[in-house]
Structure formats: structure tokens, C-alpha cells
Amino acid sequence: MRPGLRIVFMGTPDFAVPSLQTLLAGPHHILAVVCQPDRQRGRGKIMQPPPVKDLAEAHGIPVLQPDSIRTDSFFEQLRALAPDLLVVVAYGKILPTTLLHLPPLGAVNVHASLLPKYRGAAPIQWAVINGETETGITIMQMDEGMDTGAILMAASTPIGPRETAGELFARLALLGGDTLAEALGRLQEGQLPATAQDHSLASSAPMLTKEQGHLDWTLTAHRLHCLIRGLDPWPSAYGFLAEKRHRFFRPEVVSLQTREAPGTICRADAQGLLIAAGTDSLRIHEIQPEGKKRMPVATFLRGVSITPGTRVT
Template structure:
């Protein structure tokens, strides 16, 4: 089949690499326009574009696929199927109709749960025990199309978004290869999604990472894992004499016990961790990042920042 691939980040590049390793006929690659990045804020190519150039594949980077010119360019490629992985641009119905076999999407959740932009993070945030990838036949709706195939994996108690990302990064390309090897069968047996069971994985914001110590410890602990590596869970301290007093929490765990102290109060500081009162239970910070520093274990923080993490002090 003549395949057009559309994707942008490293997660997508792993799928393109699998197609190339399997000797599929990738006739062109679509990716988002180069975006400013790094200290110099110079335009940088996406991971998918870098891989495509390495393999001498034609690269298209339209700002939108809604224009007639962009759609004509795609039609001229005469694709049998378009594979879309974390592309980041809306595909209007006119585009979905161009490939002879339609457009396939690799989505990082067990649809219809967690449709939308941040399915990996939301699964951990909500306390799900399972995740996976779905190969979906795309429709105009947001992740609403029939599911051709799914691959499941467990979410471990210490799972972060980074570690779950790597699990799905391994599952997705294999699932895609399996579907493309017998596309007729999978399309004929595709399962419609239940809209009644759907949940939406809204995009993360930096502000969402701010810790509300009045929330239960179990929820805050999930947020710490879900928001690692971005936007990171964070809090502040009036005792930190810095222009930027944000403290990023890299790792935390639940501990037994309760306290009548105000949420945010540190009730214990030891080499094992910094115990903070929450709205329900106690959370132990085991690793955190001070402004301008790298992440440090609790033992270092207790010794080096006693004015911030001492017993009886408060985090905001």
C-alpha cells in the first residue's frame, strides 16, 4: 500500500521507524511546521521530520489541512492509507476521504476512555489500573472512530507519565504493524465506540500542576506521577528567599498516619522523606527540585534547606 504518514513528536517517529523497518511504502510524511525551541528560540524540525529527511522521504508541513491547496497536494500522492500518530493538526472530512482505505490513528488509551490530547497523563491522574493503545479508523469527531485493534498494559503503582509513555511507545508500533498486515480483516471487524462510556483527556496546563494541599494525599500522589515530566507538580514556600520560589515535586509516596495540623504543614523531616499534611492523610516527598537546581533526594533537601523543609513549616 502507498502510505502517507502524519506525526510530529518522538512518539510518532517511533511508529514511522517501524513502518520503514517493515519495508512499507511510505510515499510522504506530514509533520507540523518547525517551531522555536531551545535557548536561542530558533525553529527546530520535529522528530518525525528529522527521521523523514534521514530516509530521503518527501516532507510536507502545512499550517493547516483545511485549504484546497493542501488537500490537492495530499490527493496527488494517491495514498491508499494515511497513518496518523500525534500529528497535532485537525483532519477535516475532505482529508479523511482522500486515502482509498481511509486514515488510521494510533491513540494512547483504551478508547472510548480518554479521548483527547492527554490520555497518558489522565489515566494515571484518575487512578486507572490499565492503559494501552488503540488503532482507530478516523472520523471527523475527536477520537470517535471505530477501533480496529487494541493492545493493553498495566499501570504500575509507581508509574509516571514518562514510564507509561515508553510502554505505549513499544506497544503502538507493533499494534500498527499487525493491523497493516491484514487491514481488510481488521476494518471488517472494527468495533464502534460507546459514546456513553467516553471520557475526555483535556490538555494539561502548567497551572494544573500547582498542589492543593487540601486535596487527599492519594490524589496528590497520583498528580505527582501524572505530571512528571510535564508540567510537574509544584508548590511554594514563603521561607524560600528567591525571586522564583517554586518547588517542583518529582516523587512522593503515601505514608500511614493522620494529623490535625493545617494542610501543607510539614510534620516530619527525615532522611526518608518530608511528611506533609493534606486534606486527607499524609504525603511524603522523596524527591524535589529547588529553583535553579536539579532534582534532589529528601535527605539532601532536609540537610540543605532546613528553613524550607523543617518540621512545623508550611508549603503553599
Template sequence: MNLVFLGTPDFAVPTLKALHASRHTVQAVVTQPDRPKGRGRAAQPPPVKEFALAHGLDVLQPTKASAPDFVEQLRPMKPDLIVVIAYGQLLKPNFLELPKHFCMNIHASILPKYRGAAPINWAIINGETETGVTTMKIDPGLDSGDMLLIRKVPIGPDDTAQDLHDALADAGAKLALESIDQLEAGTLPIAPQDHDEATFARKLKKEDGFICWTQSAQRLHDLVRGLNPWPGAYTFLNGHRLKLYKTETAPRQQKDEAGRVMRVTKHGIEVATSDDRLILTELQPEGKKKMNAQDFLAGHDVQIGDRFESAPQPIQSD
């Protein structure tokens, strides 16, 4: 089949790689414009562009994919299918009508749960033990089109957002090819979503990482995992911000008080929560690199009874 591919970040690269290596033809790769990045704020190409150029694929970077002039630029290609994964824009009807069949999205959740920008993070934050990828026909709504195929992926108890990102990216690549093969064979199932069951995974903000110590230890452990590597969970101790990257839970003891340091060992700093304890095992002080608890304690005086500042309200996905 003749394909046009839309994608931008690392998550989209395995799917593009799989399509490029397949018997199908990637006519063009559409990705977001280069953006300023890093301390120098120099314009950097998105990962999809880097892969495409390295493999001789044509790259297009419109400001708006649904702009009439860009739609007319694509029209002569007459693609059989347009494949979209983590592109970063809603597509309008004038774009969706371009391919012979339809525009197909690979979404990082089991729809209709976790529609939106951050399904991987929110699945972990909410303590899910399973998620997946869904291929779907794109409609003008937000991840609301008819579902095609689903592949489930387990979430381990200590998986971070990065771990799950990588697993789902690989699963999405396989599912995209499977969906295209079934489309060609005329066996691809199509099922409408139950919109009453839909949940939304809004885009994360840096302030979402502020720890609320009056929550449970498991909830905070899930928050730390779900915000690793970005934006990172954080708290304040003695007026200094600490980012938390790895944690464990441990049973509470009598007289624990939420937010208080209850035990300090080389393995970690045990902090009381609303029920059990959260053990901080990998931290990042302001202006420094991530380090394990032992290295952190070598340069910071943390005493039993010290109190971490707490966010006034826990975060919600929608």
C-alpha cells in the first residue's frame, strides 16, 4: 500500500521504522517543525525527522497539517492509507478525506479509556496494571473514532513512564502492520467506541509533580513512576526542591506523621504518608544530577523528624 506517515516524537519512530522496512511504500513523512531546545535554544529536528532523513524518506513540516495549501500538496500522492502516531495536532475533515481508505491512528491506551495527550503517564499514576495500544479510524474528535485492533500490555509494579513508553512504542509498531495487513485482506474489524466509558488523560504540567504527603504510599509511588522522566515528582525539604525518581513502599509504624522523615538508611529515606511509608531511593537536588539515596545523604543532612512540604491538593487526570 502507499502510505503517508504523520508522527513527531520518539514514540512514533518504531512505527515509522516498521513501515519503512515493510513491503509498503512510505510516500512522505509529515512531522512538526523544528523547535528550540536545550540551553542554547537552537532549533532541533524531531526524532521522526531524524530517522526519515537518515533513511532517505521525504520529510514535510507544515505548521498546520490541515491547512488547505498543505492538503493540496498531499493530494496528488493519492495515498491508500495515512498512518498517524503521536503527531501532535487534531486533523480536520479536509485532511481526513485524503486517503483511499482512511486515516489510522495508533493510540497508547485501550480505548475508550485515556483519550488525550498523556495516556501512558496517567495509566501509571492511576495504578493501572494493564494498558495497551489501539488502532483506530480518525474522526474530527479527540481519539473518538472507531476502533480497529487492540494489543494489551501489562504494567509492572515498578515500571516508569519511560519503561511503558518503550513497550507501547514497540507494540504499536507491530499493531500498525497487523492492521494494514488485515485492511488489505478485508478482515479488519471496526467497532464504535462506547463514549459513555471514555476517560481523558490531559497533558501534564510541571506543577503536577508536587507531592501531596497526605495521600497513600502506593498512590505516591505510582505518581513518581508516572512522572518519570518528565515532569518529575518533587517535594521541598528545608526550603530546597528535591525531585523523586525512584521510590519503594514499606509498612507504617505507630506514631507516623504524614510528611515526616521516620527513618534514614543508606538504602533510602523513609517518609510517612497517610498510611504506609514511601522510601526515597533515587533523588535529584536542585542544580545537580540524579543520585541514589546513599550519595544524596553524603552531602545533605537529613534527620528523623524533618518534614517535607506537601502540595495542598492531589492531582487529577481530568
């Protein structure tokens, strides 16, 4: 059996955890983990470590959290470790050329789309928003571009008709770990050819903003259905009821065309809020009033009175 690769792992959020777990369970030697600095989170603004840091420290792996990865001192730190390969999974910053070419095998990335589709920061969310029925994981040889490197391996998975970005995120994180393990095994055996991307087929997946969640009810119910699922759990889709922001979850397309203006609530009962859209209608099953927790619409209606004809703006 070949000896394991000497790897520096670069990753920060929950999505990267299964990939690191896979490497820790395999034959490879994790020299160090590089992740973003601890951040303030929650209403209490408490400093919290990234999930990848917690896992690395639990296994006694050295953790590096540089404010910048473009310094000579950080480059020298990595060079002293003499890695065979960098494995990058949702690290959060673009790697400079000096780091990409430091290890003999370069750097590979676990990307949550079937490249060249959905290059960028939010590939999972945009796949759901755009109504895709399939996505997957791509193991890519990193280059200086944004997700433009050669494809080493890909694995596809269907997107469920009601699946949210958050649910898909969890599945793809696991698939990423499994695909990475297979790819590194083939890489060691010299059986992992690189295939250049067809750049003419590329699409982008830019970072989302909170403002993108403000629903335009003139869109079709199908488009709204995809948008709400794609923005769940963050930044989430919302509208205004009685001038207060309400976030909407668990949508269902209802083949019902009404004469009501888009955004009009046609029915409010234990089954949900039935709201007119540009084409057909949308039933909302869960809601989060401003300043409160997410809840079933049936629970929400016990404390408020919503009459047909009320508008969501």
C-alpha cells in the first residue's frame, strides 16, 4: 500500500467538516488545518471558532488562522510543512499563485456544483433558486481563476422537488467527503486525469444578499417556490404583512389562478397561507414573524387574524 499523502487542509464552515473527517479516517497525514479567524456570532457577539477548527483540535491537528494568506510569513509556514498537496474546501478566500504551486501536487478544491455550472460563492443556493433538478460535487485542480481549474472527478445527485438549500447543503457536504476520498485514492495511483472545463458553458453563483429575499409576487408560483427554497435558511425570503417583515418557508405550488392581484392572501387556515402569484398561487406552510421564531402557519394564526384580501408586499 502506498503511504498517505502529506496534506494541508484549508476549510472553515460546516460544509468542510465531512471532507476533513474523511481525510482523518484515511491513510493520509494531515500536517495542519488552515481556517478563517474566530468570529463574533449570535446576539451576544461571543467569539466562536469555525467548525473545522473544533474538529482539528479534537484530533490534535495544528490549526493556523492567519488574517492574511498573502504574507511571506504564512508562505514560509506552509513551505516548512512540506505538503504534497493542499486540499481546499470552502476556505473563504482566493489562494494566491504562490500557494497553489507550493506543493508538488498543487491544490485541489471540493466545489458544490457540477462545474462549469455555478462558479462562485453560493452554488448550492443558486442551483435551487434556478430550479435545477440535479447538482453535485466537483473535485477540481485549482488555478488562478474563480473555479476555472481542470476537473478531476465529479459526482451528481438529484435535487428534491421540495428540498431547501440547507437540506441540500448537508447532503452535498457528505458527498464532497466521499468524492474527495475516492479522488485522492486515484490521484495516488496515477489514475486521475484532468479534464479542462468548457468555459462556454460556465455560469456564476455570486454571494447572496438579504435584499434578494424580498419576494416579488408578480413572479410565477414556480419561480417563487424555487426562490424561497433556495434562500432557506439564509438569507431567507420575506414580505411585509401589516408593515412588519415576515419570513416565508416551506412553499407549495397550487394550480389555482385567481382574479386577485399578486401578493393577495386568498385563504388563511390550518393548511397555510394561500397567496396569489403572477401565475398560479403559492401556499406557505411555515412563517417567521419579525422578532419571533419560525413556526407552522397554523400556530401563527392562533395569535393573529388574517382575512382574505390582505396583501403581502
